[in-house]
Amino acid sequence: MKLTNEQLDRIAAEYVIGSLKGQGRRRFETMMMESYRVRMAVWSWEQQFAQLAMMIPDQAPADAVWQRIKAQIAASPESVETRTQSDDKPRFADRFMDWIRQPWSMALTASVLLLVGMLYWQSNYPTQAPQQYIAQQYVATFASESAEALWLVNISEDGQLRVTSQGDTLAPESNSYELWLLPADAAAPRSLGLLPATGGRMQVQLDKALASAVAGAAGLAISLEPKGGSPTGAPTGPVLYQAPLLRL
Amino acid sequence: MSESTELVQLLRESFRGNQDAFEQLYKKSSPRLFAIALRLLKDRTQAEEVLQEAFVQIWHNASEYHSERGDVLAWMTTIVRYRALDHLRLKKREAVINEDTDWELYDIESSYGRQSTQEIALVGCMSELNMDQRNSISLAFFEGLTHEELAGRLSKPLGTVKAWVRRGIQSLKKCLER
Numbered sequence: 510m511k512l513t514n515e516q517l518d519r520i521a522a523e524y525v526i527g528s529l530k531g532q533g534r535r536r537f538e539t540m541m542m543e544s545y546r547v548r549m550a551v552w553s554w555e556q557q558f559a560q561l562a563m564m565i566p567d568q569a570p571a572d573a574v575w576q577r578i579k580a581q582i583a584a585s586p587e588s589v590e591t592r593t594q595s596d597d598k599p600r601f602a603d604r605f606m607d608w609i610r611q612p613w614s615m616a617l618t619a620s621v622l623l624l625v626g627m628l629y630w631q632s633n634y635p636t637q638a639p640q641q642y643i644a645q646q647y648v649a650t651f652a653s654e655s656a657e658a659l660w661l662v663n664i665s666e667d668g669q670l671r672v673t674s675q676g677d678t679l680a681p682e683s684n685s686y687e688l689w690l691l692p693a694d695a696a697a698p699r700s701l702g703l704l705p706a707t708g709g710r711m712q713v714q715l716d717k718a719l720a721s722a723v724a725g726a727a728g729l730a731i732s733l734e735p736k737g738g739s740p741t742g743a744p745t746g747p748v749l750y751q752a753p754l755l756r757l
Numbered sequence: 758m759s760e761s762t763e764l765v766q767l768l769r770e771s772f773r774g775n776q777d778a779f780e781q782l783y784k785k786s787s788p789r790l791f792a793i794a795l796r797l798l799k800d801r802t803q804a805e806e807v808l809q810e811a812f813v814q815i816w817h818n819a820s821e822y823h824s825e826r827g828d829v830l831a832w833m834t835t836i837v838r839y840r841a842l843d844h845l846r847l848k849k850r851e852a853v854i855n856e857d858t859d860w861e862l863y864d865i866e867s868s869y870g871r872q873s874t875q876e877i878a879l880v881g882c883m884s885e886l887n888m889d890q891r892n893s894i895s896l897a898f899f900e901g902l903t904h905e906e907l908a909g910r911l912s913k914p915l916g917t918v919k920a921w922v923r924r925g926i927q928s929l930k931k932c933l934e935r
Binding site: 515518519522523525526527528530549552555556557558559560561562563564565566567568569570571573574575577578579581582583693694725727753754755756 | 766769770773774775776777778779780783784787788789791792793795796801804805808809812813816825826827828830831832834835838842846878879880883894897898899901902903904907922923926927929930933
């Protein structure tokens with residue numbers, strides 16, 4: 510059944526208000542699954558009626574509720590890796606994410622496969638004095654548009670940043686690829702250094718301030734810079750790749 | 758950073774598995790969301806159950822949020838509301854309906870002060886409806902009443918109440934498009 514716009518609007522509103530009940534509600538939910546037009550109509554009313562819901566004075570729930578939620582999400586088998594497999598296109602509202610999100614899906618998928626190799630490689634590295642700067646290890650993978658792995662990044666608990674080149678990562682002759690940490694709150698990117706060319710590796714010790722900015726960072730980015738890196742301390746060339754940091 | 762930008766940030770971190778960010782998200786939004794569930798269910802234990810279910814759902818489905826859903830709080834509000842409505846159905850099937858008259862109609866006019874001007878589109882439009890239309894929509898929305906229950910509460914025939922809701926929605930739509 511094809512609804513007229515007016516019918517659709519009314520039923521969508523009744524769905525959101527809650528007065529659409531029983532069979533009608535279930536049927537409409539099926540239509541939502543099948544039609545973008547129907548979903549759009551619902552979303553539009555949801556936003557309007559959410560304002561009405563905001564008029565109810567706040568009420569604090571018991572503290573125990575959070576404890577139960579925490580226990581439930583901690584007990585769930587879903588890990589960061591499975592999240593990345595099941596959701597290959599995270600979409601978020603703010604414009605910052607609009608430019609950061611595109612290359613994610615492939616990079617995320619690739620990361621699962623590359624993780625194994627990364628850990629293997631890392632286990633072969635001589636271990637440093639175990640000074641812990643951050644609570645967890647983080648990894649990120651950069652992939653080309655054809656899903657070819659380019660760089661693999663690992664930041665360990667002691668603040669060691671390790672990058673391996675996995676693919677063809679030779680920069681144009683007069684340029685270098687520079688790696689940036691995108692801190693939380695969309696603060697200015699901070700340089701993590703120049704990236705190794707094809708087949709190369711780099712390892713640097715992040716200072717404590719930089720290492721602590723890793724937890725909660727929005728992700729990593731790579732820009733094309735003049736040879737030797739950005740002359741200003743901020744990205745000057747185009748941002749070529751972005752990747753989220755995955756917590757291990 | 759505005760509150761809604763902050764919530765987007767926290768949701769994004771939660772999507773990546775950051776439980777601290779998720780806790781912050783909970784702290785910032787749960788009093789609002791709990792109030793919405795409590796208003797529909799009128800039972801703290803059940804409202805807390807709904808809140809718990811909703812947040813577990815948000816944790817697992819953070820990636821389903823996108824800008825077309827409005828701001829993060831609006832999106833979370835709808836998750837809580839639909840959960841609460843489901844519980845309400847179940848509850849009504851299980852128990853004799855206890856007509857609770859302590860919950861008066863929500864006074865829209867007196868709540869203007871809590872909203873910034875750009876947010877009151879719907880609220881402003883609600884106040885333009887005639888009383889019958891406004892009461893029917895408010896009762897359905899805040900109390901989760903069905904058409905039949907509305908008819909009982911307002912002592913009017915079912916057809917009359919349905920028409921109030923329908924015309925009320927049409928008027929809201931026109932008002933919002935102005």
